[in-house]
Amino acid sequence: MAPESKNAGVSVVVNLDSDSDSDNDDGVGGRGAFRSMASLMDKHQVPSTTADATVAPRENLECRSFWKAGENFVIPTGVTNPAAPAIAELIDNAVDEIQNGATFVKIDKINIVKDNSPALVFQDDGGGMDPDGLRKCMSLGYSSKKSNTTIGQYGNGFKTSTMRLGADDIVFTRSTRGGKSTQSVGLLSYTFLRKTGQDDVVVPMIDIDTSKERPQPIIYGSAEDWAASLEIILKWSPFSTEGELWQQLEDIGTHGTKVIIYNLWLNDEGIYELSFHDDNEDIRLRDESVHDSKRVHHNLLELRSHISYHLRYSLRAYASMLYLKRFNNFKIILRGIPVEQFNIADELRLPETIKYNPHTTKEKAPTEIKVGFIKEAPKLAVCGFNVYHKNRLIRPFWKVTMGGERRGSGVVGVLEANFIEPAHDKQDFERSSLFQRLEARLKKIVSNYWNTHCHVFGYCTYGMPADKSKRIAIPDQPPTVNTFNPLPLPSDEIRVSQGGPIIREISLSNATSSRIAAVDTENNLVGKSAHEISEENIQLFMRCEEYVKKETELEQTVSNLAKELEETKSKCARLALLVDAKRREMQQV
Template sequence: MRNSDYVDLSSDDEETGVSNSVSPALISRQFWKAGHYKVAHRQGHRAGTENQQNHMRIHPMFLHSNATSHKWAFGGIAELLDNAVDEIQNGATFVSIDRSYTPSDGKPALLIHDDGGGMDPGAIRRCMSFGFTDKKSKFTVGQYGNGFKTSSMRLGADALVFSRHRSLTQSVGLLSYTFLTQMRYDQILVPMVDYVLNSSSRTYQPLMPHGKQQFSSNLTMMLQWSPYSTEEELLKQFDDIGPHGTKIVIYNLWLNDDGDMELDFNSDPEDIRINDEKTSQESKPIFYHHVANQFQFSLRVYASILYWRLPTYFKIILRGRDVQHYNIALDLKFHEIIKYRPQGNLKVRASYKFFSSELTADIGFLKEAPHVNINGFCIYHRNRLILPFWRALKNSSNIGRGVVGVLEANFMQPTHNKQDFERTPLFQKLEDRLRQMASEYWRLHCELIGYPKPSKNPRIELDHQESPSSRTRNCLYQPEPLNHGSQNESSGASMNAVGFLEDSEVTTLEVSSGLLGKSTDIHKIRNQGGLMLKRKNIDPPASLHHANRHMGSYTEQPDSAVDSEKMCLVQANKNLRSLLSEKEKMVDDLNLKAQQLGMERESLMIEFTQMLLEAKLLEGNSVDFF
């Protein structure tokens, strides 16, 4: 059996590393200790091909070092979920995460299955390679062509990929760190086999574009290093895939430093948890059980907030039960919507031409505030959560307690592991602005959750790392109480209550925050297209009213009047949320219709391809699928 018979995805060099006669090398089952790798001595290695062109070689140790970008095991699972979510545009309706057992030794394995379009023989080879990706759409999460390798190798030492493409071909690929280390290869080899549908017998036959010997060699090695000992047992894994889809089996799962499996399948039969909690949940404080803390240990909680929006027909199924999507923005009290336009290098901003450089931030108090010591912003990119509950205000006082925001920053560039953003000047501006936003909101609304009103012109103590120049100008005034004045006074007061923002950053505020007086018709403002109030349009009476207040000529309303105003605001917010729900339902219906049309088109394409295949087979011509 020649080594060159295997699929080499790291080099065009025909000569591989070592003889099969070397003694196997054992690897540690603990992920952070599995990087120790030795290869046998090589003799007569040729660095180039026959035409003397040199090629970069990729050592198997790179699989491990590349996977260390995921410090957190759930970060690896999120990458695999991203691939399934990206398949929504190809007809995917679900992704399932579950535990299975390897038939060879009965050990737990992680199983991820979706009903997307699947991969043909060329696509699965790009999936197994580094840096190759077809995801250039602004609607897809993946963009680097590295997610599958980092995520699968972070979760376990070995991964099998089964993919069926439009009922025409099915392929199996093995990415095995165990295989490479025990054979002591010094380049990455990936055994793969492909099958094509025989239209007359309706069965799948081996596809051998490079000859029977190469197919047999890859299949032999796959059966030797996978949990399936026969070809029939291997192909039986396609039974639950259906006409199209992809299934990934990750086995030889890593252990933590204590020798326990990193992924805990036993604590909750409907969840997968991180196995490093040192104390019982009963002894934890109350805020420990909030989603802001539970997502670090519970995959069900993390998956519920991982995507900002999902089509109603698409399901994330964890261990047999649907994950309920949780929109943090719809679970906030005294909710406001603020728009922010970043100021930065125009060339940098132009590079993100697909996205608007203006973002909308939802901000409010957690329903559990002030009983939970949680604050921060959930920052998404292309619908995917990058920074969960990033703390805007890092201080030991109660300032900012319970203040949470949600926004989608598509103009920022995430890191390769999608757990942070690149620390560019543009991100620094956003970071400073979110600190200001959180402190302003706290100062203006802390009384609503029982904290004392700040003194006149308070100096909000921000994080010591924040630059003074980044603070918002004219935003340190006392909140304006709501009154029974005219429409102009009410709208002016609402703008003063929010505070003025810098011209270079924020010039508008969404009216749906619910800060207008009861005499203001919110629906009328929306119908007339006036979604935002601009600071330059504040009426003179409101400005004068604001000035008189700081001259000491202002008297507060009775509490009963304020309560009446609050009741009106609550009703107005309910009406707006109802209208928003109707619009979202309309969007979901339109997306579903578009999806159905896309699936009909796919079905027609499949029928056309099958007819073309049958015609060529009748003519006796060979069909090239590559």
């Protein structure tokens, strides 16, 4: 229901300086953070009459590419390049609302009536935000404090994510705090700021108290300010009338939040970064490599069918692996269809669980690392660890072995590393000493596991040629709980055949029987002198040293290239500024 403007003087308009990084003590009702919206509108000659259905069509930006949006658009440091992680940040906010009763988050695409352009919609039925919470959510200088119980916050992650996906977003929210029910609408529009030439980051907001029988606008300044905020929202949002605006709030229900991101960014070719037409049940990032060549090798097609490749371009695949533990009473609904959660550890062949103690004061219990071969091994050479933090996927298929090395091919692991801190974009970890120790440990785990199990798939350990005829037949169908359950063996529990190399027992049928993996014994150590063995050991050691040196050199090369890339980006940005300045001078002439 629309509020009556007759009621006491009304204005909830927030003007937020983008360089403010401290928490205000004024609260929502404080005067320090508020400025007269009516005066701002007069300054930039924006009509202050109440908007109606005849409002002018929403204006668009000249440049719709995120990375070329203009010098007035300050790209936050937390903004990531791919759009999928930005969507994941918004899903995190909804998952954090589970503690407030949230049971779903809906992600969908709608068409804006004003210009028939696509927009992204995120809606959850959590506790919603009160006016103060929405102000903190949309303030560019505010970042919620860290919490041990949540993945993300309605803080910097929300703002940088919406900015990464589109130029503008509008937020609708309903909540009840302390017996007081409120509903609020806020607009964070780069298009509005750019077109009206605002010097500050102005975020128009309106708040309404719905605790009483008739909704009452919440006033912080004057009735003119409240009306001015409403007019700006109607002019620059996808909705032209108050009725359309209130209908969005009604769709939420009694509590929850809806975020609509519009004026979505385009790529360098002038098409939307997100694809909504390739799959009606998915939202995809455009995979340019698919169109690069007409004829694709069969092995590459198989690789592209695996989730390790699919999650880079499919939001449904990415969301299915985004959280380690399965939700009991919460669903991620993508384009009307729930996302089925997936953990690759459930499909591993010859799985093993290794305990890892990071030796930190916070983590008393050891971390479990599950490792095994993917079900497609040895056809696909997919490998790496899916590393989670507080149930959230940070690094998918993190390859810890050297590139081009066969060792570890097909070996995948899963672990939850709460003892290391993720980066601001939740796409990597901070390079701490704990992280480096974990990386070294994972390399050792892959090496030990490979040496123990690789012969099952016809691979060879160092110094032993592979014999494909000795492979143990592996069924093509996905393994069940009772398939490939190896007997837990301590590291020193081995069997030595007479005059042959060390081999290990592997149970292949629910521990009901065990057999010895066949190993080629032609090149065993029998008949070799201690001197020959020592010489071989020295040669292997020297090879290892060469690989380590090569790895260090490659890492240095990558670091140098990264620096060059940053310098090139800086040069491009400066050139863009110069070109824009020249263009303006020419226009003035």
